[in-house]
Amino acid sequence: MSEDRTAHDKERALSNDYLAPLDLNNYHTDKITNGYMNVYGPILAPLRSKPIKLLELGVLGGESLRLWRDYFWNGTIVGLDLRPVTINGPMERIFVYQGAQQDTALLSRIAQERASDGFDIIIDDASHIADLTRISFWHLFDNHLKPSGLYVVEDWGTGYWSDWPDGMTYRSIHSFENVFYPC
Numbered sequence: 001m002s003e004d005r006t007a008h009d010k011e012r013a014l015s016n017d018y019l020a021p022l023d024l025n026n027y028h029t030d031k032i033t034n035g036y037m038n039v040y041g042p043i044l045a046p047l048r049s050k051p052i053k054l055l056e057l058g059v060l061g062g063e064s065l066r067l068w069r070d071y072f073w074n075g076t077i078v079g080l081d082l083r084p085v086t087i088n089g090p091m092e093r094i095f096v097y098q099g100a101q102q103d104t105a106l107l108s109r110i111a112q113e114r115a116s117d118g119f120d121i122i123i124d125d126a127s128h129i130a131d132l133t134r135i136s137f138w139h140l141f142d143n144h145l146k147p148s149g150l151y152v153v154e155d156w157g158t159g160y161w162s163d164w165p166d167g168m169t170y171r172s173i174h175s176f177e178n179v180f181y182p183c
């Protein structure tokens with residue numbers, strides 16, 4: 001993403017009424033610089049005051065967990081990462097686990113401990129490897145997401161990067177010949 005584009009997305013996110021009164025400058029997550037909060041804002045706004053339970057797979061330095069904790073002021077925020085995570089500041093309403101997104105036994109243990117009646121929102125921002133994403137998705141979607149809960153897979157576009165471990169350049173299966181009829 002170009003620097004111009006990043007600056008533009010950040011500016012839009014910062015001026016997004018759906019996110020008020022949060023100061024997004026306080027959270028160092030690419031959800032802001034990539035402009036994802038502009039997409040999340042209108043979708044998640046009705047849930048902001050509710051006692052939701054959110055699970056995020058892949059949390060890096062825990063900045064997105066802090067953002068979700070402050071965004072959902074009655075929410076319980078749970079994170080999982082391969083690496084140890086140290087949260088910057090108080091852990092209030094944040095719970096972090098270490099392990100792999102494809103470890104279905106661990107995913108079930110986390111759900112039993114933090115959301116026994118299911119998560120309201122699950123976000124996969126972990127490996128971005130399709131096989132691992134698929135394992136987490138089916139396990140969590142079938143067993144630990146509430147009915148009408150939201151399941152988000154971020155950065156799916158990596159699958160179209162030719163230099164990504166399981167990526168490949170996008171090619172349409174349709175040629176123009178099959179799409180347009182000669183007249």
Ligand SMILES: C[S@@+](CC[C@H](N)C(=O)[O-])C[C@H]1O[C@@H](n2cnc3c(N)ncnc32)[C@H](O)[C@@H]1O
Nearest residue numbers: 029030058059060064081082100101125126127
């Ligand atoms: C893009 S970063 C997460 C950024 C964070 N969600 C945010 O919005 O700021 C991806 C994270 O996924 C973790 N990760 C990669 N593969 C994983 C796996 N198989 N299981 C769990 N976490 C994984 C990495 O350690 C890294 O911290």
